[in-house]
Every structure is written in C-alpha cells, then in structure tokens.
Amino acid sequence: MSVLLAYADRWSCRPGDRIRFMVSGKGAERFDARIVRLRQPRAGRLASPFAPEPIEAPVNGSHPLRWQSIPIGSFAAVPAHPALHPEGSFALALLVWPTTPAGGRQMLAGTWCVASRTGYGLFLDEQGRLEGRIADGEEEVAARADRPLGARRWYRASLVFDRAAGSLEVRAEPLSAHGFDFDRPSSGRVEARLGPIRGPGPFLFAAAQAGPARGPSAWGGIATAFHFNGRLEAPRLVSDACSPETVAELFAEPLPARLATRLIAAWDFAAEIPSETIRDLGPHRLDGVTVNLPTRAVRGARWDGSVQDWTRDPRHYAAIHFHDDDLVDARWEPDLELEVPAQWRSGVYALHLRAGDGEFWVPFFVSPPRGTARSHTAFLAPTATYIAYLNHRSRFASLATELYHGRLLVLDRTDIVFLEHPEMGLSTYDRHRDGSGVCYSSRHRPVQNFRPTGRHWNFNLDLFIIDWLEHVDGDYDVITDEQLHQEGVDLLAPYRVIVTGSHPEYHSKEMLDALEAYLSRGGRLMYMGGNGFYWRIAHHPTRPGVIEVRRAEGGVRTWDAEPGEYYHGFTGEFGGLWRRNARPPQRLVGVGFISQGFDKCSYYRRTEAARDPRAAWMFEGVESEILGRDGILYGGAAGLEIDATDPALGTPAHALVVARSENHSNVYELVSEEVLVPHGASDATLNPAIRAEITFFETPGGGAVWSAGSIAFATALPWNGFDNDLARLTTNVLRRFRDPAPFAMPGERG
C-alpha cells in the first residue's frame, strides 16, 4: 500500500502570493499533482456529483516522491558554548514534575549525545529513577537513584560530579506540600574518575541529542531521542561539587554570593512566556529556544493557588510542560511552489496528489487582493476551527465515540494512514500521551481531516455550503478566519453578506470584534451552522496558523484545563467559552449551542413568527410547514450540534424564531453548561430546551443576522438537486441580504 502525505505552508492566498507544498510518501517512485477548484464534497449518491474543476498550473504533473520523517516531541535547546562543558567539578540541578516517570528512558537536561556517548545528562531511567550519566569520550559512568520518582509530584533533582573526590551523585528531593503519598529523598552515588567531560554540541532540556538528523530536524540539524513528559523549572548549572544543602541553595533568590561566583547558567522559564525563548540569568547569557511548542504558562513548583493569572506573577508559572508528542512544524523540504495567478477566481482550491494507490488532498483558499472584493458575498472559511480539529486522534481511541454518536465509528483509508503515523500529531480535542490536554494546534504538518472526502465535518461539510453558493449563481468570494484575525473589519467591509461555515466554533477576540463591528455598520451575516462562536482562542504571536485553546471552567470538552491554567500563554487572555467571557454566541447571532447528537438528524417546523411581515419575504415560494426533513447526512437538516435562542444570554428581544426543530433522539443531551445540577431529564426526549432555531433579527445600522442553528443544515440544502423548501428559504435570505436596501429595526417602521 502506498502512503502519501502533504501540507502547504499557507492556507490563505491572494493573487501573487506564493504557496509551497511539502510532500512525503513511500510505495511509489513518483507522485502526480494537479490543482483543482473544489465546488462540493465527495458525498455519495444523494449529493451533487463530486467534480473538482481542473485548474491549469505549472505544478501539475509528475514529480519524484521521497519520504520525509516528522521530528515530533518538544524540547528546549541552548546552542553550544564552552561554558556548558565544565572541565572540573560541576552540578546540574532543576525542579522536575514527571508525568510518565515509568514511560521509558527520558532525558531531563544536559549535553549528553546518544550517538557519540559523550557529555553529561540527567535522566529518568526505564523505572523512573533519577540517573546521572557522564562520559569523557573514553569511559562512561552512570549513577542511579535507589527509588523511582512519583508521577505529577515536584522534586528537586541534581547531578553532582566531584572531580576531586572522583564521584558522581544523583539526588531527588520531594517538594510536594500536599497529599499523603509516601515519599522520601532518593539518591545514588558511584565512583567516577574520568578525564574532561566533553560534549560535541548544545545543551538540551527534555530530550537528548542523537547525532545529525537524517531527515527533517526540529532544531539545529540534529536528531533527538529520549523525550521527556512533564514539567521542568529553574535549571541551574554551577562549577561546584555541591552538597545536598548547597543544591537547595541554588534555588534561592538571590543566589548566595559564594555560589554566584561559580554560576554557569540559571534559566528562568518564567521570562517571556508567550515567546519561544528561554532566558538565562547567568553571566554567559546562555539563552535558548523552545522547540515544537511545549506548553508554557503552566503551574510551577511555587504555585500555591494565590495566583490564577500568570501575568500577575509569572514566578508561579516558571515551569514548561514538555510532551513527546508535541508538534508545531513538520519542517519538511518543499516539493512544489506556486504563485497564485491573478486570473484565478476567489474560491476553495486544493492540490490533489496521487501516488500508487495513495491519494491526498491539500486544500487552500484564494481570496481577492487585499482591500478589494469581487462579489457582494463572501464565504468566511472557519480556518481557526479547522486548525483546532486537525488530526483528531481520540475519535479512534475507544468506544466513547460510538457512545457519544449513537452509531458505529467509520474510518476510511486516510484515517488508517493517520493511525499508522502518530507522528502527525494531535488536535486540541486530544490528550497528550501523559494525559494532559492538548492546548496548541498547528497547520504546519500533514493532516488527515482537512479534505473534500471522508467524514463530513468542518471543511468537508462546509463544501455543502460552497455547493449551494455555486448552485445559486456562483457569485461569491472566499475569505478566512486567519485573514479576519489579522485584518479585522476591513476584510469584511467590502461585502454586503458574510456566509459562515457550518461550525465556526473558535474565535479570537480580534475575530469577534471584527464581526461585531461589521454588523454594527450595516453588514449582514448568514450563520450557516451550529455551535458557533463558542470557544475563545489565541493566535501565536509570531507563527501564523498556530492557535491556543484553554478549556477552562465549562463547556462540552474532551479535557479540561488544569487548575490555575485558564489564561492563554500566547496572549495572557482568560480562555474558555466566550460565554464565560460575557460574550455568548446568542449576543452575536441570536442562538447558541444547546445540544449535540450524531445518530440521526431531524427537521424544523415553521413557527407563527414566520408569518410576521418582517420575515415573510424569506418564505416566498416556501410551501411546507416542515423544513429540512431530508438531508444527505443522517436524514435531516437539524442535528449534529444545534443552537437555540436564550434572551438571558443575549438573544436580542426583537429576534424572530421562524422555524424550530423537534423530535430529536435521546442521544441529544443538554450541553454541560446548561446543567448546573444534574437531574436526569436532560435528553431530547424529556427536555424541550433541546431544539434548533432558525432565527432572524435586524441590527441598528441597517444590517441583519440570520442563523440556521444546526451543523447539519448545509447537508440538507442539496437534497433533490436543491429543489426543496429549505434551499429556497436559504436562497431567499441570501438574495435579500445582498440587496443594499437597509433593514429597519422594528421600532423604526412606519
């Protein structure tokens, strides 16, 4: 079986932009590439035929295929410096909170090189015991502590090489102040009469160097091994054969003068938390970098609950949490490069790749030149949400998916390739191997669930909306979340209508501000989905396409943020639901997340409000009282994740609910933030609060909002070749929203 993987360096393009494609594969000598414009998803017999439009491009054709590995796992690195290789006695000490102490050999810190077996390093061995290892190029010595470290407990760990005494000693002192686990110091000491301890290269935290990389390197051209899971804090390196008491003094502030004169390095992980820099407060300024984005703004050994916001006192957050499955950039060499031609229309494009029996898609979006529009209508591709979901591995991990969904889990070949290649990394719906939640996601890697095939979710469901726009008249532009975050309301201003995706769930403050500003200036928004505007995110300060999610306080979530870690590391903003930031989705679009279920979709029934003259125009030509009874996905328009109005959460008082869903199954449960006291009557067969509501309201600037309130909505539009009342209703809304005639607020009507 051939394997083919690829990604692009950008998703959002404009004419003149250059986009690079990175490709890797095996099982074939060459791959075929072709650019296409996507106009619908591959969705089976009931849907529009899948017919990507071939696009002439210089990258089309056959190209040599090679395998490129993915250097997964985070660490921190300090470039080589003579001071990092002390000739005499020295001590290396740090605070450590291991999360998988018995999870295999792991390196905490040092210059140890696995390939040349030189340098020094502080490790956890296979049983989780602290181990110190030094070598002079001729001889190698290891000291091992007599008992393992516990998981998720703080220790002061040290390696001391006493050249005069000819000994190597390691020691771990428990620091945890709470709990009643039996714990006591552990140590080990061996004779060590070696020549000068030399290492060939840099000093690493949370991984060991393993010689030159044979493929892509995460940093410095080196390969790495023995990645560590857990937190490290306050590493110190001194040219002194410290006693245990002196090791403790290394963490004092200020450092005692007699030790300060022997200080080589003292790294402060509390400094510059939003960055990828680690600062050394020592005399040599041995600053370094974090690699593959380990988690920062996490509780350190000093944290005592008195600080919840890391920006208030970063000293409580002086730790970095490393994971052996962190990944921010696959760092592949590019295979193809393309300049987006001026004549390409704005739209959804993809590089379609084939090699042997393997297939892969790399979608991207082409927008008009900045500040311009080629249509009155823009589809706002929810790229932030796509990124949050990229490589959602836990879907395949247990029966929980079938339990939530009420139907069997289905995989296709791309999903299976993904399972065979865990180095593709994780989504923000997953937990790391050590059980901690994944709060960062990046698009700079091959991904399994951003394609026009497979499960209909996010991108592959949004293509139903593209299909509908193509069917109406094909007059639309495509813009993206990433552009919205960067450009604000200027991106939206040229358009009369913004059409959202089916599940625009993740927004930064900048994105939400821009949408509100657009609406307050007369813009019109068609919210075409469900569970939108739910989670707050932060964008990485310097890396486009990298987001952070802190799943704080409440909400439907597959993991929850650790205590004291509710503030984004990238920005210092409070994370979690927008509802917990007093900006619930109901304020913006009238409706908000109320329930989810994936077994079967239902329909909407028209309400009395549909006859209100303010809404009657949208029902012209719509005959039935029941809307969306048939859908291409699971049988109806109302389902998957659904939204309802709630005046208490900000639905405008004049909003009209023109249709409401009913008859959902008992897989649909109230979202957790609506169930403050569990009561057992929280599924749709018992609880009338569970419904999707098609909602409309005018805004004071002459604009308006229309919300579908269901992720499945778009899948019902193409039913019967778009000859259905739901499609007629939706098209009526689009046409009226394109009309520049302002909407009047109810009170303004004569």
Add this chain to the structure above:
Amino acid sequence: MYRFDKTRLDLAREFKADPLGEHSPDLQYLLHLMRRPSDRPFPCLVVEEDDERWRLAFLEPGAKSPPRPTEVVFTDLREAEWYVFKLRWRELAGEELPID
C-alpha cells in the same frame, strides 16, 4: 443498577426496526451498556467504497494501530448496526440472539 436481561427480546426487535434515532429508555440503557468503553478491541467500519460498502473491523483502544479487518462486509449501515448489536447480545447473553 441496570442489568442485562436476555429475555427482553422486545429491545432487540426495537433496535432492529430503527437502529438510529430515538429509542425507548430501556433500549437506551442497553445500548449504553453495550457501548461502554473498555480495554478490549471494539468494532468499527472501514469504508471500502464511498457510500456503498463497509467492512467490519476491530480497533485496539488507544488509537495506536490500524483496525483489524474481518471478512464481514455491509452495503447498508443499518445492517452493520444490527450485526454488531447481535454480536454484543451474544457476548452478554452467552447465546445467540434468537432473532435474525
């Protein structure tokens, strides 16, 4: 505490009639029991032809390896749900479900 009752063939008939969608409370209890995550391999479907043909397979918990395929193939997702329901019934009851 809900317990499996192999005499409740009415629940099997109810599931067969409509494996997806609203179920009676007792059938929902039974499905929760059958779908409870464990450390044992669990059933899934692998697409062989889009929207046309699916193969029953088993996944190891943890998503660390590809699914292990079986010889059982379906052309209807409802049939697949019913087949797996019968597998699970047999496991719980220690005998075949006396309904085809």
